[in-house]
Amino acid sequence: MGRGVARVRGIEVAYDDAGGGEAFVLLHGFPFDRSMWGEQSEVLSASCRVIAPDLRGLGETPLGDGGAATMDEMAEDLAALLDALRVERAVLGGLSMGGYVAFEFFRRFPRRVRALVLADTRPQADTDEGRRTREENAQKVLRDGMRPLVDSTLPKLLSASTREGSPDVVERVRSMMLAARPEGAAAALRGMATRRDQTELLPRIDVPTLILVGAEDTITPPSDSEAMAANIKGARLVRVEGAAHLSNVERPGEFNRALVDFVGGLSKVD
Numbered sequence: 196m197g198r199g200v201a202r203v204r205g206i207e208v209a210y211d212d213a214g215g216g217e218a219f220v221l222l223h224g225f226p227f228d229r230s231m232w233g234e235q236s237e238v239l240s241a242s243c244r245v246i247a248p249d250l251r252g253l254g255e256t257p258l259g260d261g262g263a264a265t266m267d268e269m270a271e272d273l274a275a276l277l278d279a280l281r282v283e284r285a286v287l288g289g290l291s292m293g294g295y296v297a298f299e300f301f302r303r304f305p306r307r308v309r310a311l312v313l314a315d316t317r318p319q320a321d322t323d324e325g326r327r328t329r330e331e332n333a334q335k336v337l338r339d340g341m342r343p344l345v346d347s348t349l350p351k352l353l354s355a356s357t358r359e360g361s362p363d364v365v366e367r368v369r370s371m372m373l374a375a376r377p378e379g380a381a382a383a384l385r386g387m388a389t390r391r392d393q394t395e396l397l398p399r400i401d402v403p404t405l406i407l408v409g410a411e412d413t414i415t416p417p418s419d420s421e422a423m424a425a426n427i428k429g430a431r432l433v434r435v436e437g438a439a440h441l442s443n444v445e446r447p448g449e450f451n452r453a454l455v456d457f458v459g460g461l462s463k464v465d
């Protein structure tokens with residue numbers, strides 16, 4: 196797998212680039228980084244070119260002088276990264292916050308999206324209470340660092356069976372979250388708080404769409420995914436049993452099977 200850095204829009208965007216053929220972009224959630232896609236890159240790169248960037252402010256990608264990490268900024272960063280990599284059109288997959296960015300990217304650049312994968316995400320904007328909690332959390336990470344947020348959030352991200360039966364997964368997720376820089380995490384929290392409601396975009400999605408959700412996800416629950424599937428023409432919905440919010444990390448085998456099936460089906464609908 197190649198690691199790259201592209202200077203776009205005033206920042207150095209770090210990304211992984213593996214395999215060849217049709218481009219498949221993977222966008223991570225919050226407060227994670229591109230390493231969360233390790234198992235998916237390995238499997239998909241047998242048949243696709245897999246590009247996984249660190250989103251602005253997270254992983255190895257800096258926040259930039261403006262200090263903002265909105266979904267709009269991240270979608271524009273991705274378009275510029277794809278330009279730099281000479282990729283015109285890609286299958287676009289995002290988990291949770293990565294899904295919010297994927298919606299925004301589709302809104303702005305629909306012709307650049309070959310197909311969509313929406314994992315453990317939702318189209319709705321935050322409620323007023325949700326926005327207040329984001330701001331409290333942003334202030335908390337800037338004041339106290341990542342640890343208190345990680346301690347309070349981690350149990351909700353993973354299913355009981357992952358927490359009890361897969362200590363390696365728990366530690367992997369914990370260390371990825373602890374490695375986030377507070378300034379970047381706070382900016383992403385504020386960016387998510389101001390994101391657009393994308394509900395009315397759903398009926399306009401006219402590309403093949405795969406929706407995945409952990410059966411025990413309480414952050415973006417299966418009911419949100421069912422509603423998305425009902426509003427996106429032809430969308431396929433896969434429930435990942437035994438997983439909560441980080442379904443790709445918790446149950447990579449099932450998650451990858453659904454991805455590989457979906458990608459295989461795309462060549463037949465060309």
Ligand code: MLT
Nearest residue numbers: 224225290291292293414
């Ligand atoms: C994520 O995993 O990206 C976050 O849970 C998204 C959110 O907080 O809305």
